[in-house]
Amino acid sequence: MAAQPPFAEVPLFPLGTVLYPGGQLQLRIFEPRYLDLVRECTRTGSAFGVCLILEGSEVGVPARPAAIGTLAHIVDFTHREDGLLGIVAEGGDRFRVLRTRARSDGLLRGDVQQWPEETPQEVPVEFALLQTILERLIETMGPQWRHAPKSSFDDAGWVGFRLAELLPLARDEQQQLLEMTDPLQRLTVLRDILPRFQKA
Template sequence: MTNIALLPSSSHILPGGRLEIIVAEKRYTRMVKDSLTSGDGFAMCMINENKESEEVKKIPAIATHVRIIDFNALEGGLLIITVEGIQKIRLLSIEIDPDGLLIGEFKPYLEWIYVPVDDGNVSLREKLKLFYSSMPEIGALYNEPKYNDISWICQRWIEALPIEVKYKQLLITQDTTKLTIRFLKKLLDYEYYE
C-alpha cells in the first residue's frame, strides 16, 4: 500500500481517459510540481459538481491514478495540465497535509480487460464518435482513440455522462463491462430492447 496526492474534481477520468485541468490553488500547484518531479502522478477523485466543498468523508473509495502528459503556465500563476488515467485505485484512508492537500493510502483496483466491439454494441462506438465530433475539444485529446475496445468506450461514456457519482462508482466497481453496456444501451439506444 502506498500514498498518493488526491485531487477531488467534478470532472471525471478513468483509465485510458484524458482531461485538461486548470490548477489555481497553491496546494494543487505543489501537487503538480511534486508529480512532475517524481513522475508518480496523483489521483483524481470523483465528486458531484454541486458538492465540491463537501468534507473528506464524501470522497468515493474508487479513484483514478493519473499522470501528467502536458502542462503550460498561464498568466497569474495558473497552470493548465493534461492528465491521462493510468489505473483505478481503492482509497483506504485519507489524511490532510498542513496546506490542505489530501493524501490517500491506496491499493490498485481491478481493471477492465480489452473486449472487442461486436454487432450488439457497435452503436455505443458510433455515438461516442458523434459525441467527440460535436465536442472537438474533448475528441482532440485522443490521438489514437481505441474505438475497437468496448471497455475503453464504456469508460469514456462514464466520464462524459452527467450522472451522479454513486452510479458511476457502481458501474466502475463491476468486474466486467456488462452492466455498463446494458445501462448505456438503455440510455442511448432508443431501439434497444432486452
C-alpha cells in the same frame, strides 16, 4: 488471488468530475496545496489520485472523496492567459482508497490499492449502436479522440469509458460506471440509459 499491496502515499485531488482510464483531464492549478502536488509529481514522475467529491468542494477545506478513483499522470503544462498554471493529466489505473489523511495545508494523501483490472473484450455486435453513437459524439464533443485508431472502437472497455465521459450523465452514474469491472456490463448500462437522450 492475493491482494495487491497498497501503493505508497498518493496525493489525492478530489474533483467534481470523474476521470476514467485513458481519459484526459485539464485543470487550472491555483491553490498552494495543489501547486505543491504538481511539483511533487513532476519531480518524482509519480501520479496523483483523482476522486469524485462526495461532500464538500474543490477549494477550501478538504472534501470527502469517493472510495474508488483513478491515477492521473501529468502529460503537459500550459501557462494560461489568467496567469494560472494549467495541466493536462491522463487517466491510468483505478484504485480503492484504504486510508486518507490531511496535511496541515489541506492536501489529502491516501493509501490506495489497485482496483481489479478488466479483461479486454471486443464489442459484441448487439452494442454496435454504441460504437456509432460514440463516433458521432467524438466528432462534436471529443476532439482529442478524433485520431484514435479504429481498433479502439472494437475495445469494449475503451468504448464504455469514452461514452461515460461524453454523455451528459449524473455524477453518481459516472461513478457507478467507473467502479464496474466488467466492460460488457458497463455497455449494457449505457445502452439502457440511451433512451433518456432520444428526442421526442
